[in-house]
Amino acid sequence: MIANLVQLASEGEEQNPLIPPGPELLVGTIAFAIVFFVFWKKLLPNINKVLEERRAAIEGGIEEAEAMKVEAQSVLEQYKAQLAEARHEAARLRQEAQEQGAALIAEMRAEGQRQREEIVAAGHSQIEADRKAASSALRQDVGKLATELAGKLVGESLEDHARQSRVIDRFLDELEEKAEATR
Amino acid sequence: MSDNGCGFPAPGLHSFLFEPIATVGGFEFNKVMLLALITTLLVITFFWAAFGKAKVVPGKLQMVGEAGYDFVRRGIVYETLGKKEGEKYVPLMVSLFFFIWIMNVWSVIPLAQFPVSSIIAYPIVLAAVVYIVWMSLTFKKHGFVGGFKNLTGYDKSLGAVLPLVVVIEFFSNVLVRPFTHAVRLFANMFAGHLMLVMFTVASWYLLNSWMIPAAGVSFVMTIIMILFELFVQAVQAYVFVLLACSYIQGALAEHH
Secondary structure (H helix, E strand, O other), rough: OHHHHHHHHOOOOOOOOOOOOOOHHHHHHHHHHHHHHHHHHHHHHHHHHHHHHHHHHHHHHHHHHHHHHHHHHHHHHHHHHHHHHHHHHHHHHHEEEEEHHHHHHHHHHHHHHHHHHHHHHHHHHHHHHHHHHHHHHHHHHHHHHHHHHHHHHHHOOOHHHHHHHHHHHHHHHHHHHHHHHHH | OOOOOOOOOOHHHHHOOOOOOOOOOOEEHHHHHHHHHHHHHHHHHHHHHOOOOOOOOOOHHHHHHHHHHHHHHHHHHHHHOOHHHHHHHHHHHHHHHHHHHHHHHHHHOOOOOOOOHHHHHHHHHHHHHHHHHHHHHHHHHHHHHHHHHHHHOOOOOHHHHHHHOOOOHHHHHHHHHHHHHHHHHHHHHHHHHHHHHHHHHHHHHOHHHHHHHHHHHHHHHHHHHHHHHHHHHHHHHHHHHHHHHHHHHHHHHHOO
């Protein structure tokens, strides 16, 4: 195409589009030179400074956020540790209270048992004593009554104590034996 | 060209000729020069508004400006040259990109409707700037002999074909490269403008009796071409800057 154009241009009186006109070169140079110098000296340093500032600001912000994150993390861990400790403590206290309660109950139960046994033992001995007293009293009364009765029956007073008591005892023993046999 | 009898005013090289709109002391000032200067004014005005009082928390205009700036800086310069090496060339590349882009965009702006970069002088100026930068870098970095070795891809292990390679590489890098760099931009814009003019003129010219459907097609093509040109304009600005970066990278690279 270029060859064609060159040929076309050389044929007629027309211009060759590949041969630059001088004034255009000058204007082009000036036009570009102005753009270049304004960019180089003024505008790009301007914007680069701002971009640098922005980068610094963003990086500063990121660093700050990073620091805050780390701090928050440590505070969170601290809280977690405290919470775990509190939970542990609470569990320990509860356990202790339970143990104390159980010990108290056991103690009270033992005490109650002991008192009950005491009371029962006291009752038993009382009963035993009463029975013994009643038995001896009864024995005497029965002996006296029987003696009187026997005296009345045989007409003689059995004053001889030694014999009397032996006779009574034998009699009573016989009675008891009878009672045993009938039971 | 247009004497085939039908009277169709076919676009051609004459579409790229402008009568001077003013003459100052023998200097003929034409529409394209005016557009070039307005390009400068526009680019500087926009970026001055965006970056003049730049704030850490950007306004809307600054955000748009930053997006454009970032696109060239990160997307082109850092990508090819790396952040450390590339930083120095960011101002050049940013101004190249936006200057070229706006020069191209004039192609579809009503009233202007002419891409400044389709006049070869403007791409030549920009390609020359880039050429001077990377050529001087080559010799500064590698010295005179080393510079030539870098430019010619000198490598002893090539043996017998070494002279051939050196000649071809020298030709390709030192002579053809700046030419293609400028012409790539120029030719794209030139062809794009021709297409646009052709479809625009045709949709007007065909607007009679039975040709009206063809005029409709031509009009639709005009719309499509405008959209396509918008794409090509940005791509060509991008490619120009990308190539500039890769030339500089080649100049900085250690030769093996």
